[in-house]
Amino acid sequence: MLTKDLLRVSRRGGSYRPEFIGRESRPLAAKLIGTYQGHVGEKRGTLEEAVDAIEREEADFKLVRGFAALLDREGDFETVAPLPPERARRVAFEAAEAVGVASDDERERAIAQAADDLAVKPDDIESSLYADRDCNQELAAFDSRWEPDSLIEQYNLSLAQTALFDATEVRLKSDDPRALVTAVKRLGLMYEIEQPDAETGTEGALADQRTVVVTGPDRLFRRTRRYGTAFARLLRSVAATSEWELTATVEDHGTEREMTLRAGDVSVPGVDPVAEPSYDSGVESDFAARFEALDLDWDLQREPDLLETGASVMIPDFAFDYRYADFRVYFEVMGFWTPEYVEKKLGQLANVEDVELIVAVDESLGVGEEIAARDHRAIPYSGTVRVKDVVDVLREYEDDLVADATADLPAKIRPDGDVTTMKSVAEEYGVSVDAIKDREFPDHERLGQLLVRPAVxxxxxxxxxxxxxxxxxxxxxxDYDLTDTSAVLSAVGYRVAWDGLSGGTLEERETQADE
Amino acid sequence: MTITLGFEDGTLRIESDRESDPDLDSLPGVEVDPRSSTARAPAHHYAAIRDVLRAVDADVDDAVHDTGPVSLATSYELREYQQDALDAWLDSNRRGVLELPTGAGKTVIALAAMAACDEPTLVVVPTIDLLEQWQRELETEFDAPIGRLGGGEQRVEAVTVATYDSAYLRADELGDKFGLVVFDEVHHLGAEGYQDIARLLAAPDRLGLTATFERPDGAHETVAELVGSRVYSIDTDELAGDHLAPYEIRRIEVELTPEERAEYDEVQGTFVDYVRSSNINFTSGSDYLQLVKRSGNDPQAREALLAKQRAREIMMNADNKRRQLGRILDRHREDRIIVFTAHTELVYDLSERFLIPAITNETGASERREILERFREGAYSRIITANVLDEGVDVPDANVGVVLSGSGSEREFTQRLGRILRPKDDGGRAILYELVSSETAEERVAQRRR
Structure with missing residues (x-):
């Protein structure tokens, strides 16, 4: 974070955007790092003059100051003096009191007396008097974390944080919503979840994510900038995830402006965003591995998004996204923890918004019925969650989904190609193969998963x-893209007379084989 | 029905266990909070909400304050006007602002108010020096540990002194700890950020102290809303003679040296040239802000700004002022002298030149305490400072003040005067010297405030 006087923002076209810097600022960054390195052993005042000189050469003095503010924190400044300055002062002031200093001569006498009292040379008094003032301290060491590139990265982060000082509200999306909510709570902020349909335009990894609207307690009563520093800290947590988007309402001298930041704008130097969240129990990681090994029509999402439950949120362990329709089933594994945990979970399940939710529940908890009473599917397990039990429930959803999809399909399907497959026809209609398996294909002959025109x-x-x-x-x-050799041969009245394991020759099928 | 009141991060969380209860959001300041599915209000409405609920005889589980009463007693005997002021505050439901000139013993009235309330109390003060002074007073007067927030310490006790800055930072966390809050120099509460302190505290009893209640920006209206309106006022003339020493002002004009004059003219010229070529005409303070704003991306504006700053430095630091100060020090060898100037660098320059103990915002807490203590005891008879002693710090028995380079704001001027308005042992008049550079913009500043 920088001080607010060093904030650089562009308000072009009514927008509000920190003036991020890029590679073009490398020479300046390098020059300033060099200036600090070159002033080890010198007074801070001298260093500041050098920085001032650079400031005057550059078009943007705030950028120079911003870099300097970050570099300042990397330096060790120390007092270097023959005597402890506070002691030197006290003795000199006492001597001055005795002498009564109103002129240069009297001053000289007082200094001489002070030196006498401490048995040192007058010069030692002079050079110690205010050696502990910031401007007189020496830069003892400068072991900076920053290279020009990482200094630029840190500057951009600090600049964005500084812009958030004036924020009254922040809206966030991240592919790691759990980290987000944890950080929000840790910073003493409050949040609300916004339903995804209220949102338009987000694409990619964040498309499914709900927006978390973050405010401070007092925000209910007025627009306040009180939580700006907390928002700035929040940005640091958010910027450490791999995909995120932050929109802040900024109070800019009485005008409200909107500022949007994304993963490409700022990052945290030295921190690689964690893409894969870790599992909090072996039961969960085990389940994920076994489920993914099956090739089902469902995609498994880990900690998919935030569900509203009363005034709080829950983050289910998984979601299953059906490949052929916009349909999601959430899945929560409820292990054996403490009675409070169970109580909290049941509370969440009772209040959670209206979504499809399967709950795997440890048999020893004995709460399966209570969960069913809250309109969710309960799957009991003991030790490990059986994938088959989950797949069975998904199948039931799938049957409904297939039925829905089938209802919209024509009774007779006439694909364009001479040769095609059930799979590609299903994809063309955006349904699963199951949904078309009972359809008629009047122009084609169906050979297993192949559809072939009789002429071919x-x-x-x-x-x-x-x-x-x-x-x-x-x-x-x-030549005809026909892969299923035996089905095709069978259809045209041939079969293979096998000769050893791999070779063979064609022979006509016997008539009785068709019967 | 039971209505539950709790404190949560500077707000009141209000819940009721029956839907048939009256609408909670009809209570003063209360709104529905969808984030927590409860009702909520800014903490400063606590007293009003409590009073309404009492009036309707509601069943209330009040968990706002987690502290009990304390026992505070003071041995001070109040002067008549001090007693009047205290009574006026007690009669106004223990809310409101007392306006009294510097030196009228505001601290004593506050101590008496604290003793009358017997509640955990937070005292909020603007400077480190006042923090030290209040801490000392409270420790002497009350037989209890005194907490302190500010100047490198963060310790909360049933009676605690805090700087406005520390109180601002911690208000949402401390808001349920105190029944009474005292704002010393309460006009500071008008600043946007500091308002939060009063908003986020639940303390029902509130006392504000100031020498100048009304602010030109109207911020005293906010203060009245958060602390209470002015319930007592007495001015310097009514007190002078009785309780305050008379003083005299001597204004001394100082010429720039030829070198200073030449440099002044040059940098002032740079500034004026820019102003002529730009559309800024400097009829008001906001024009100066305009220049500062432009200097962010306009190198010429930046150059002009730096030139203006240099011009101001020259006239403030004029070498002849140093010589003139030497003469004053020479003339008042038997007196107790406080020197003020707005510029930290000038403070250190003069401190080194005349070996006068200096107090600035760079001075650490222990050295600051030591210097003031020694000045109070008489071990030091001179002290130099950059504005930090401006408000309400007791510096007993100083009878000579020297102001170098004032800034022209009325408040600063009267309060600096107030600094030396102390009864002298021998009844002699206090003197205030004002050193200004002649024929510069500074002279106009000095004239404006007469």
């Missing part, structure tokens, strides 16, 4: 003949 099959039948090698046969079928 006739052509192929003409190209094939008894005694053709398997290799030749496959190259013919490849």
């Amino acid at each position: 099959l006739s052509t192929i039948a003409e190209e094939l003949s008894t005694g053709m090698s398997l290799t030749e046969t496959e190259s013919v079928l490849d």
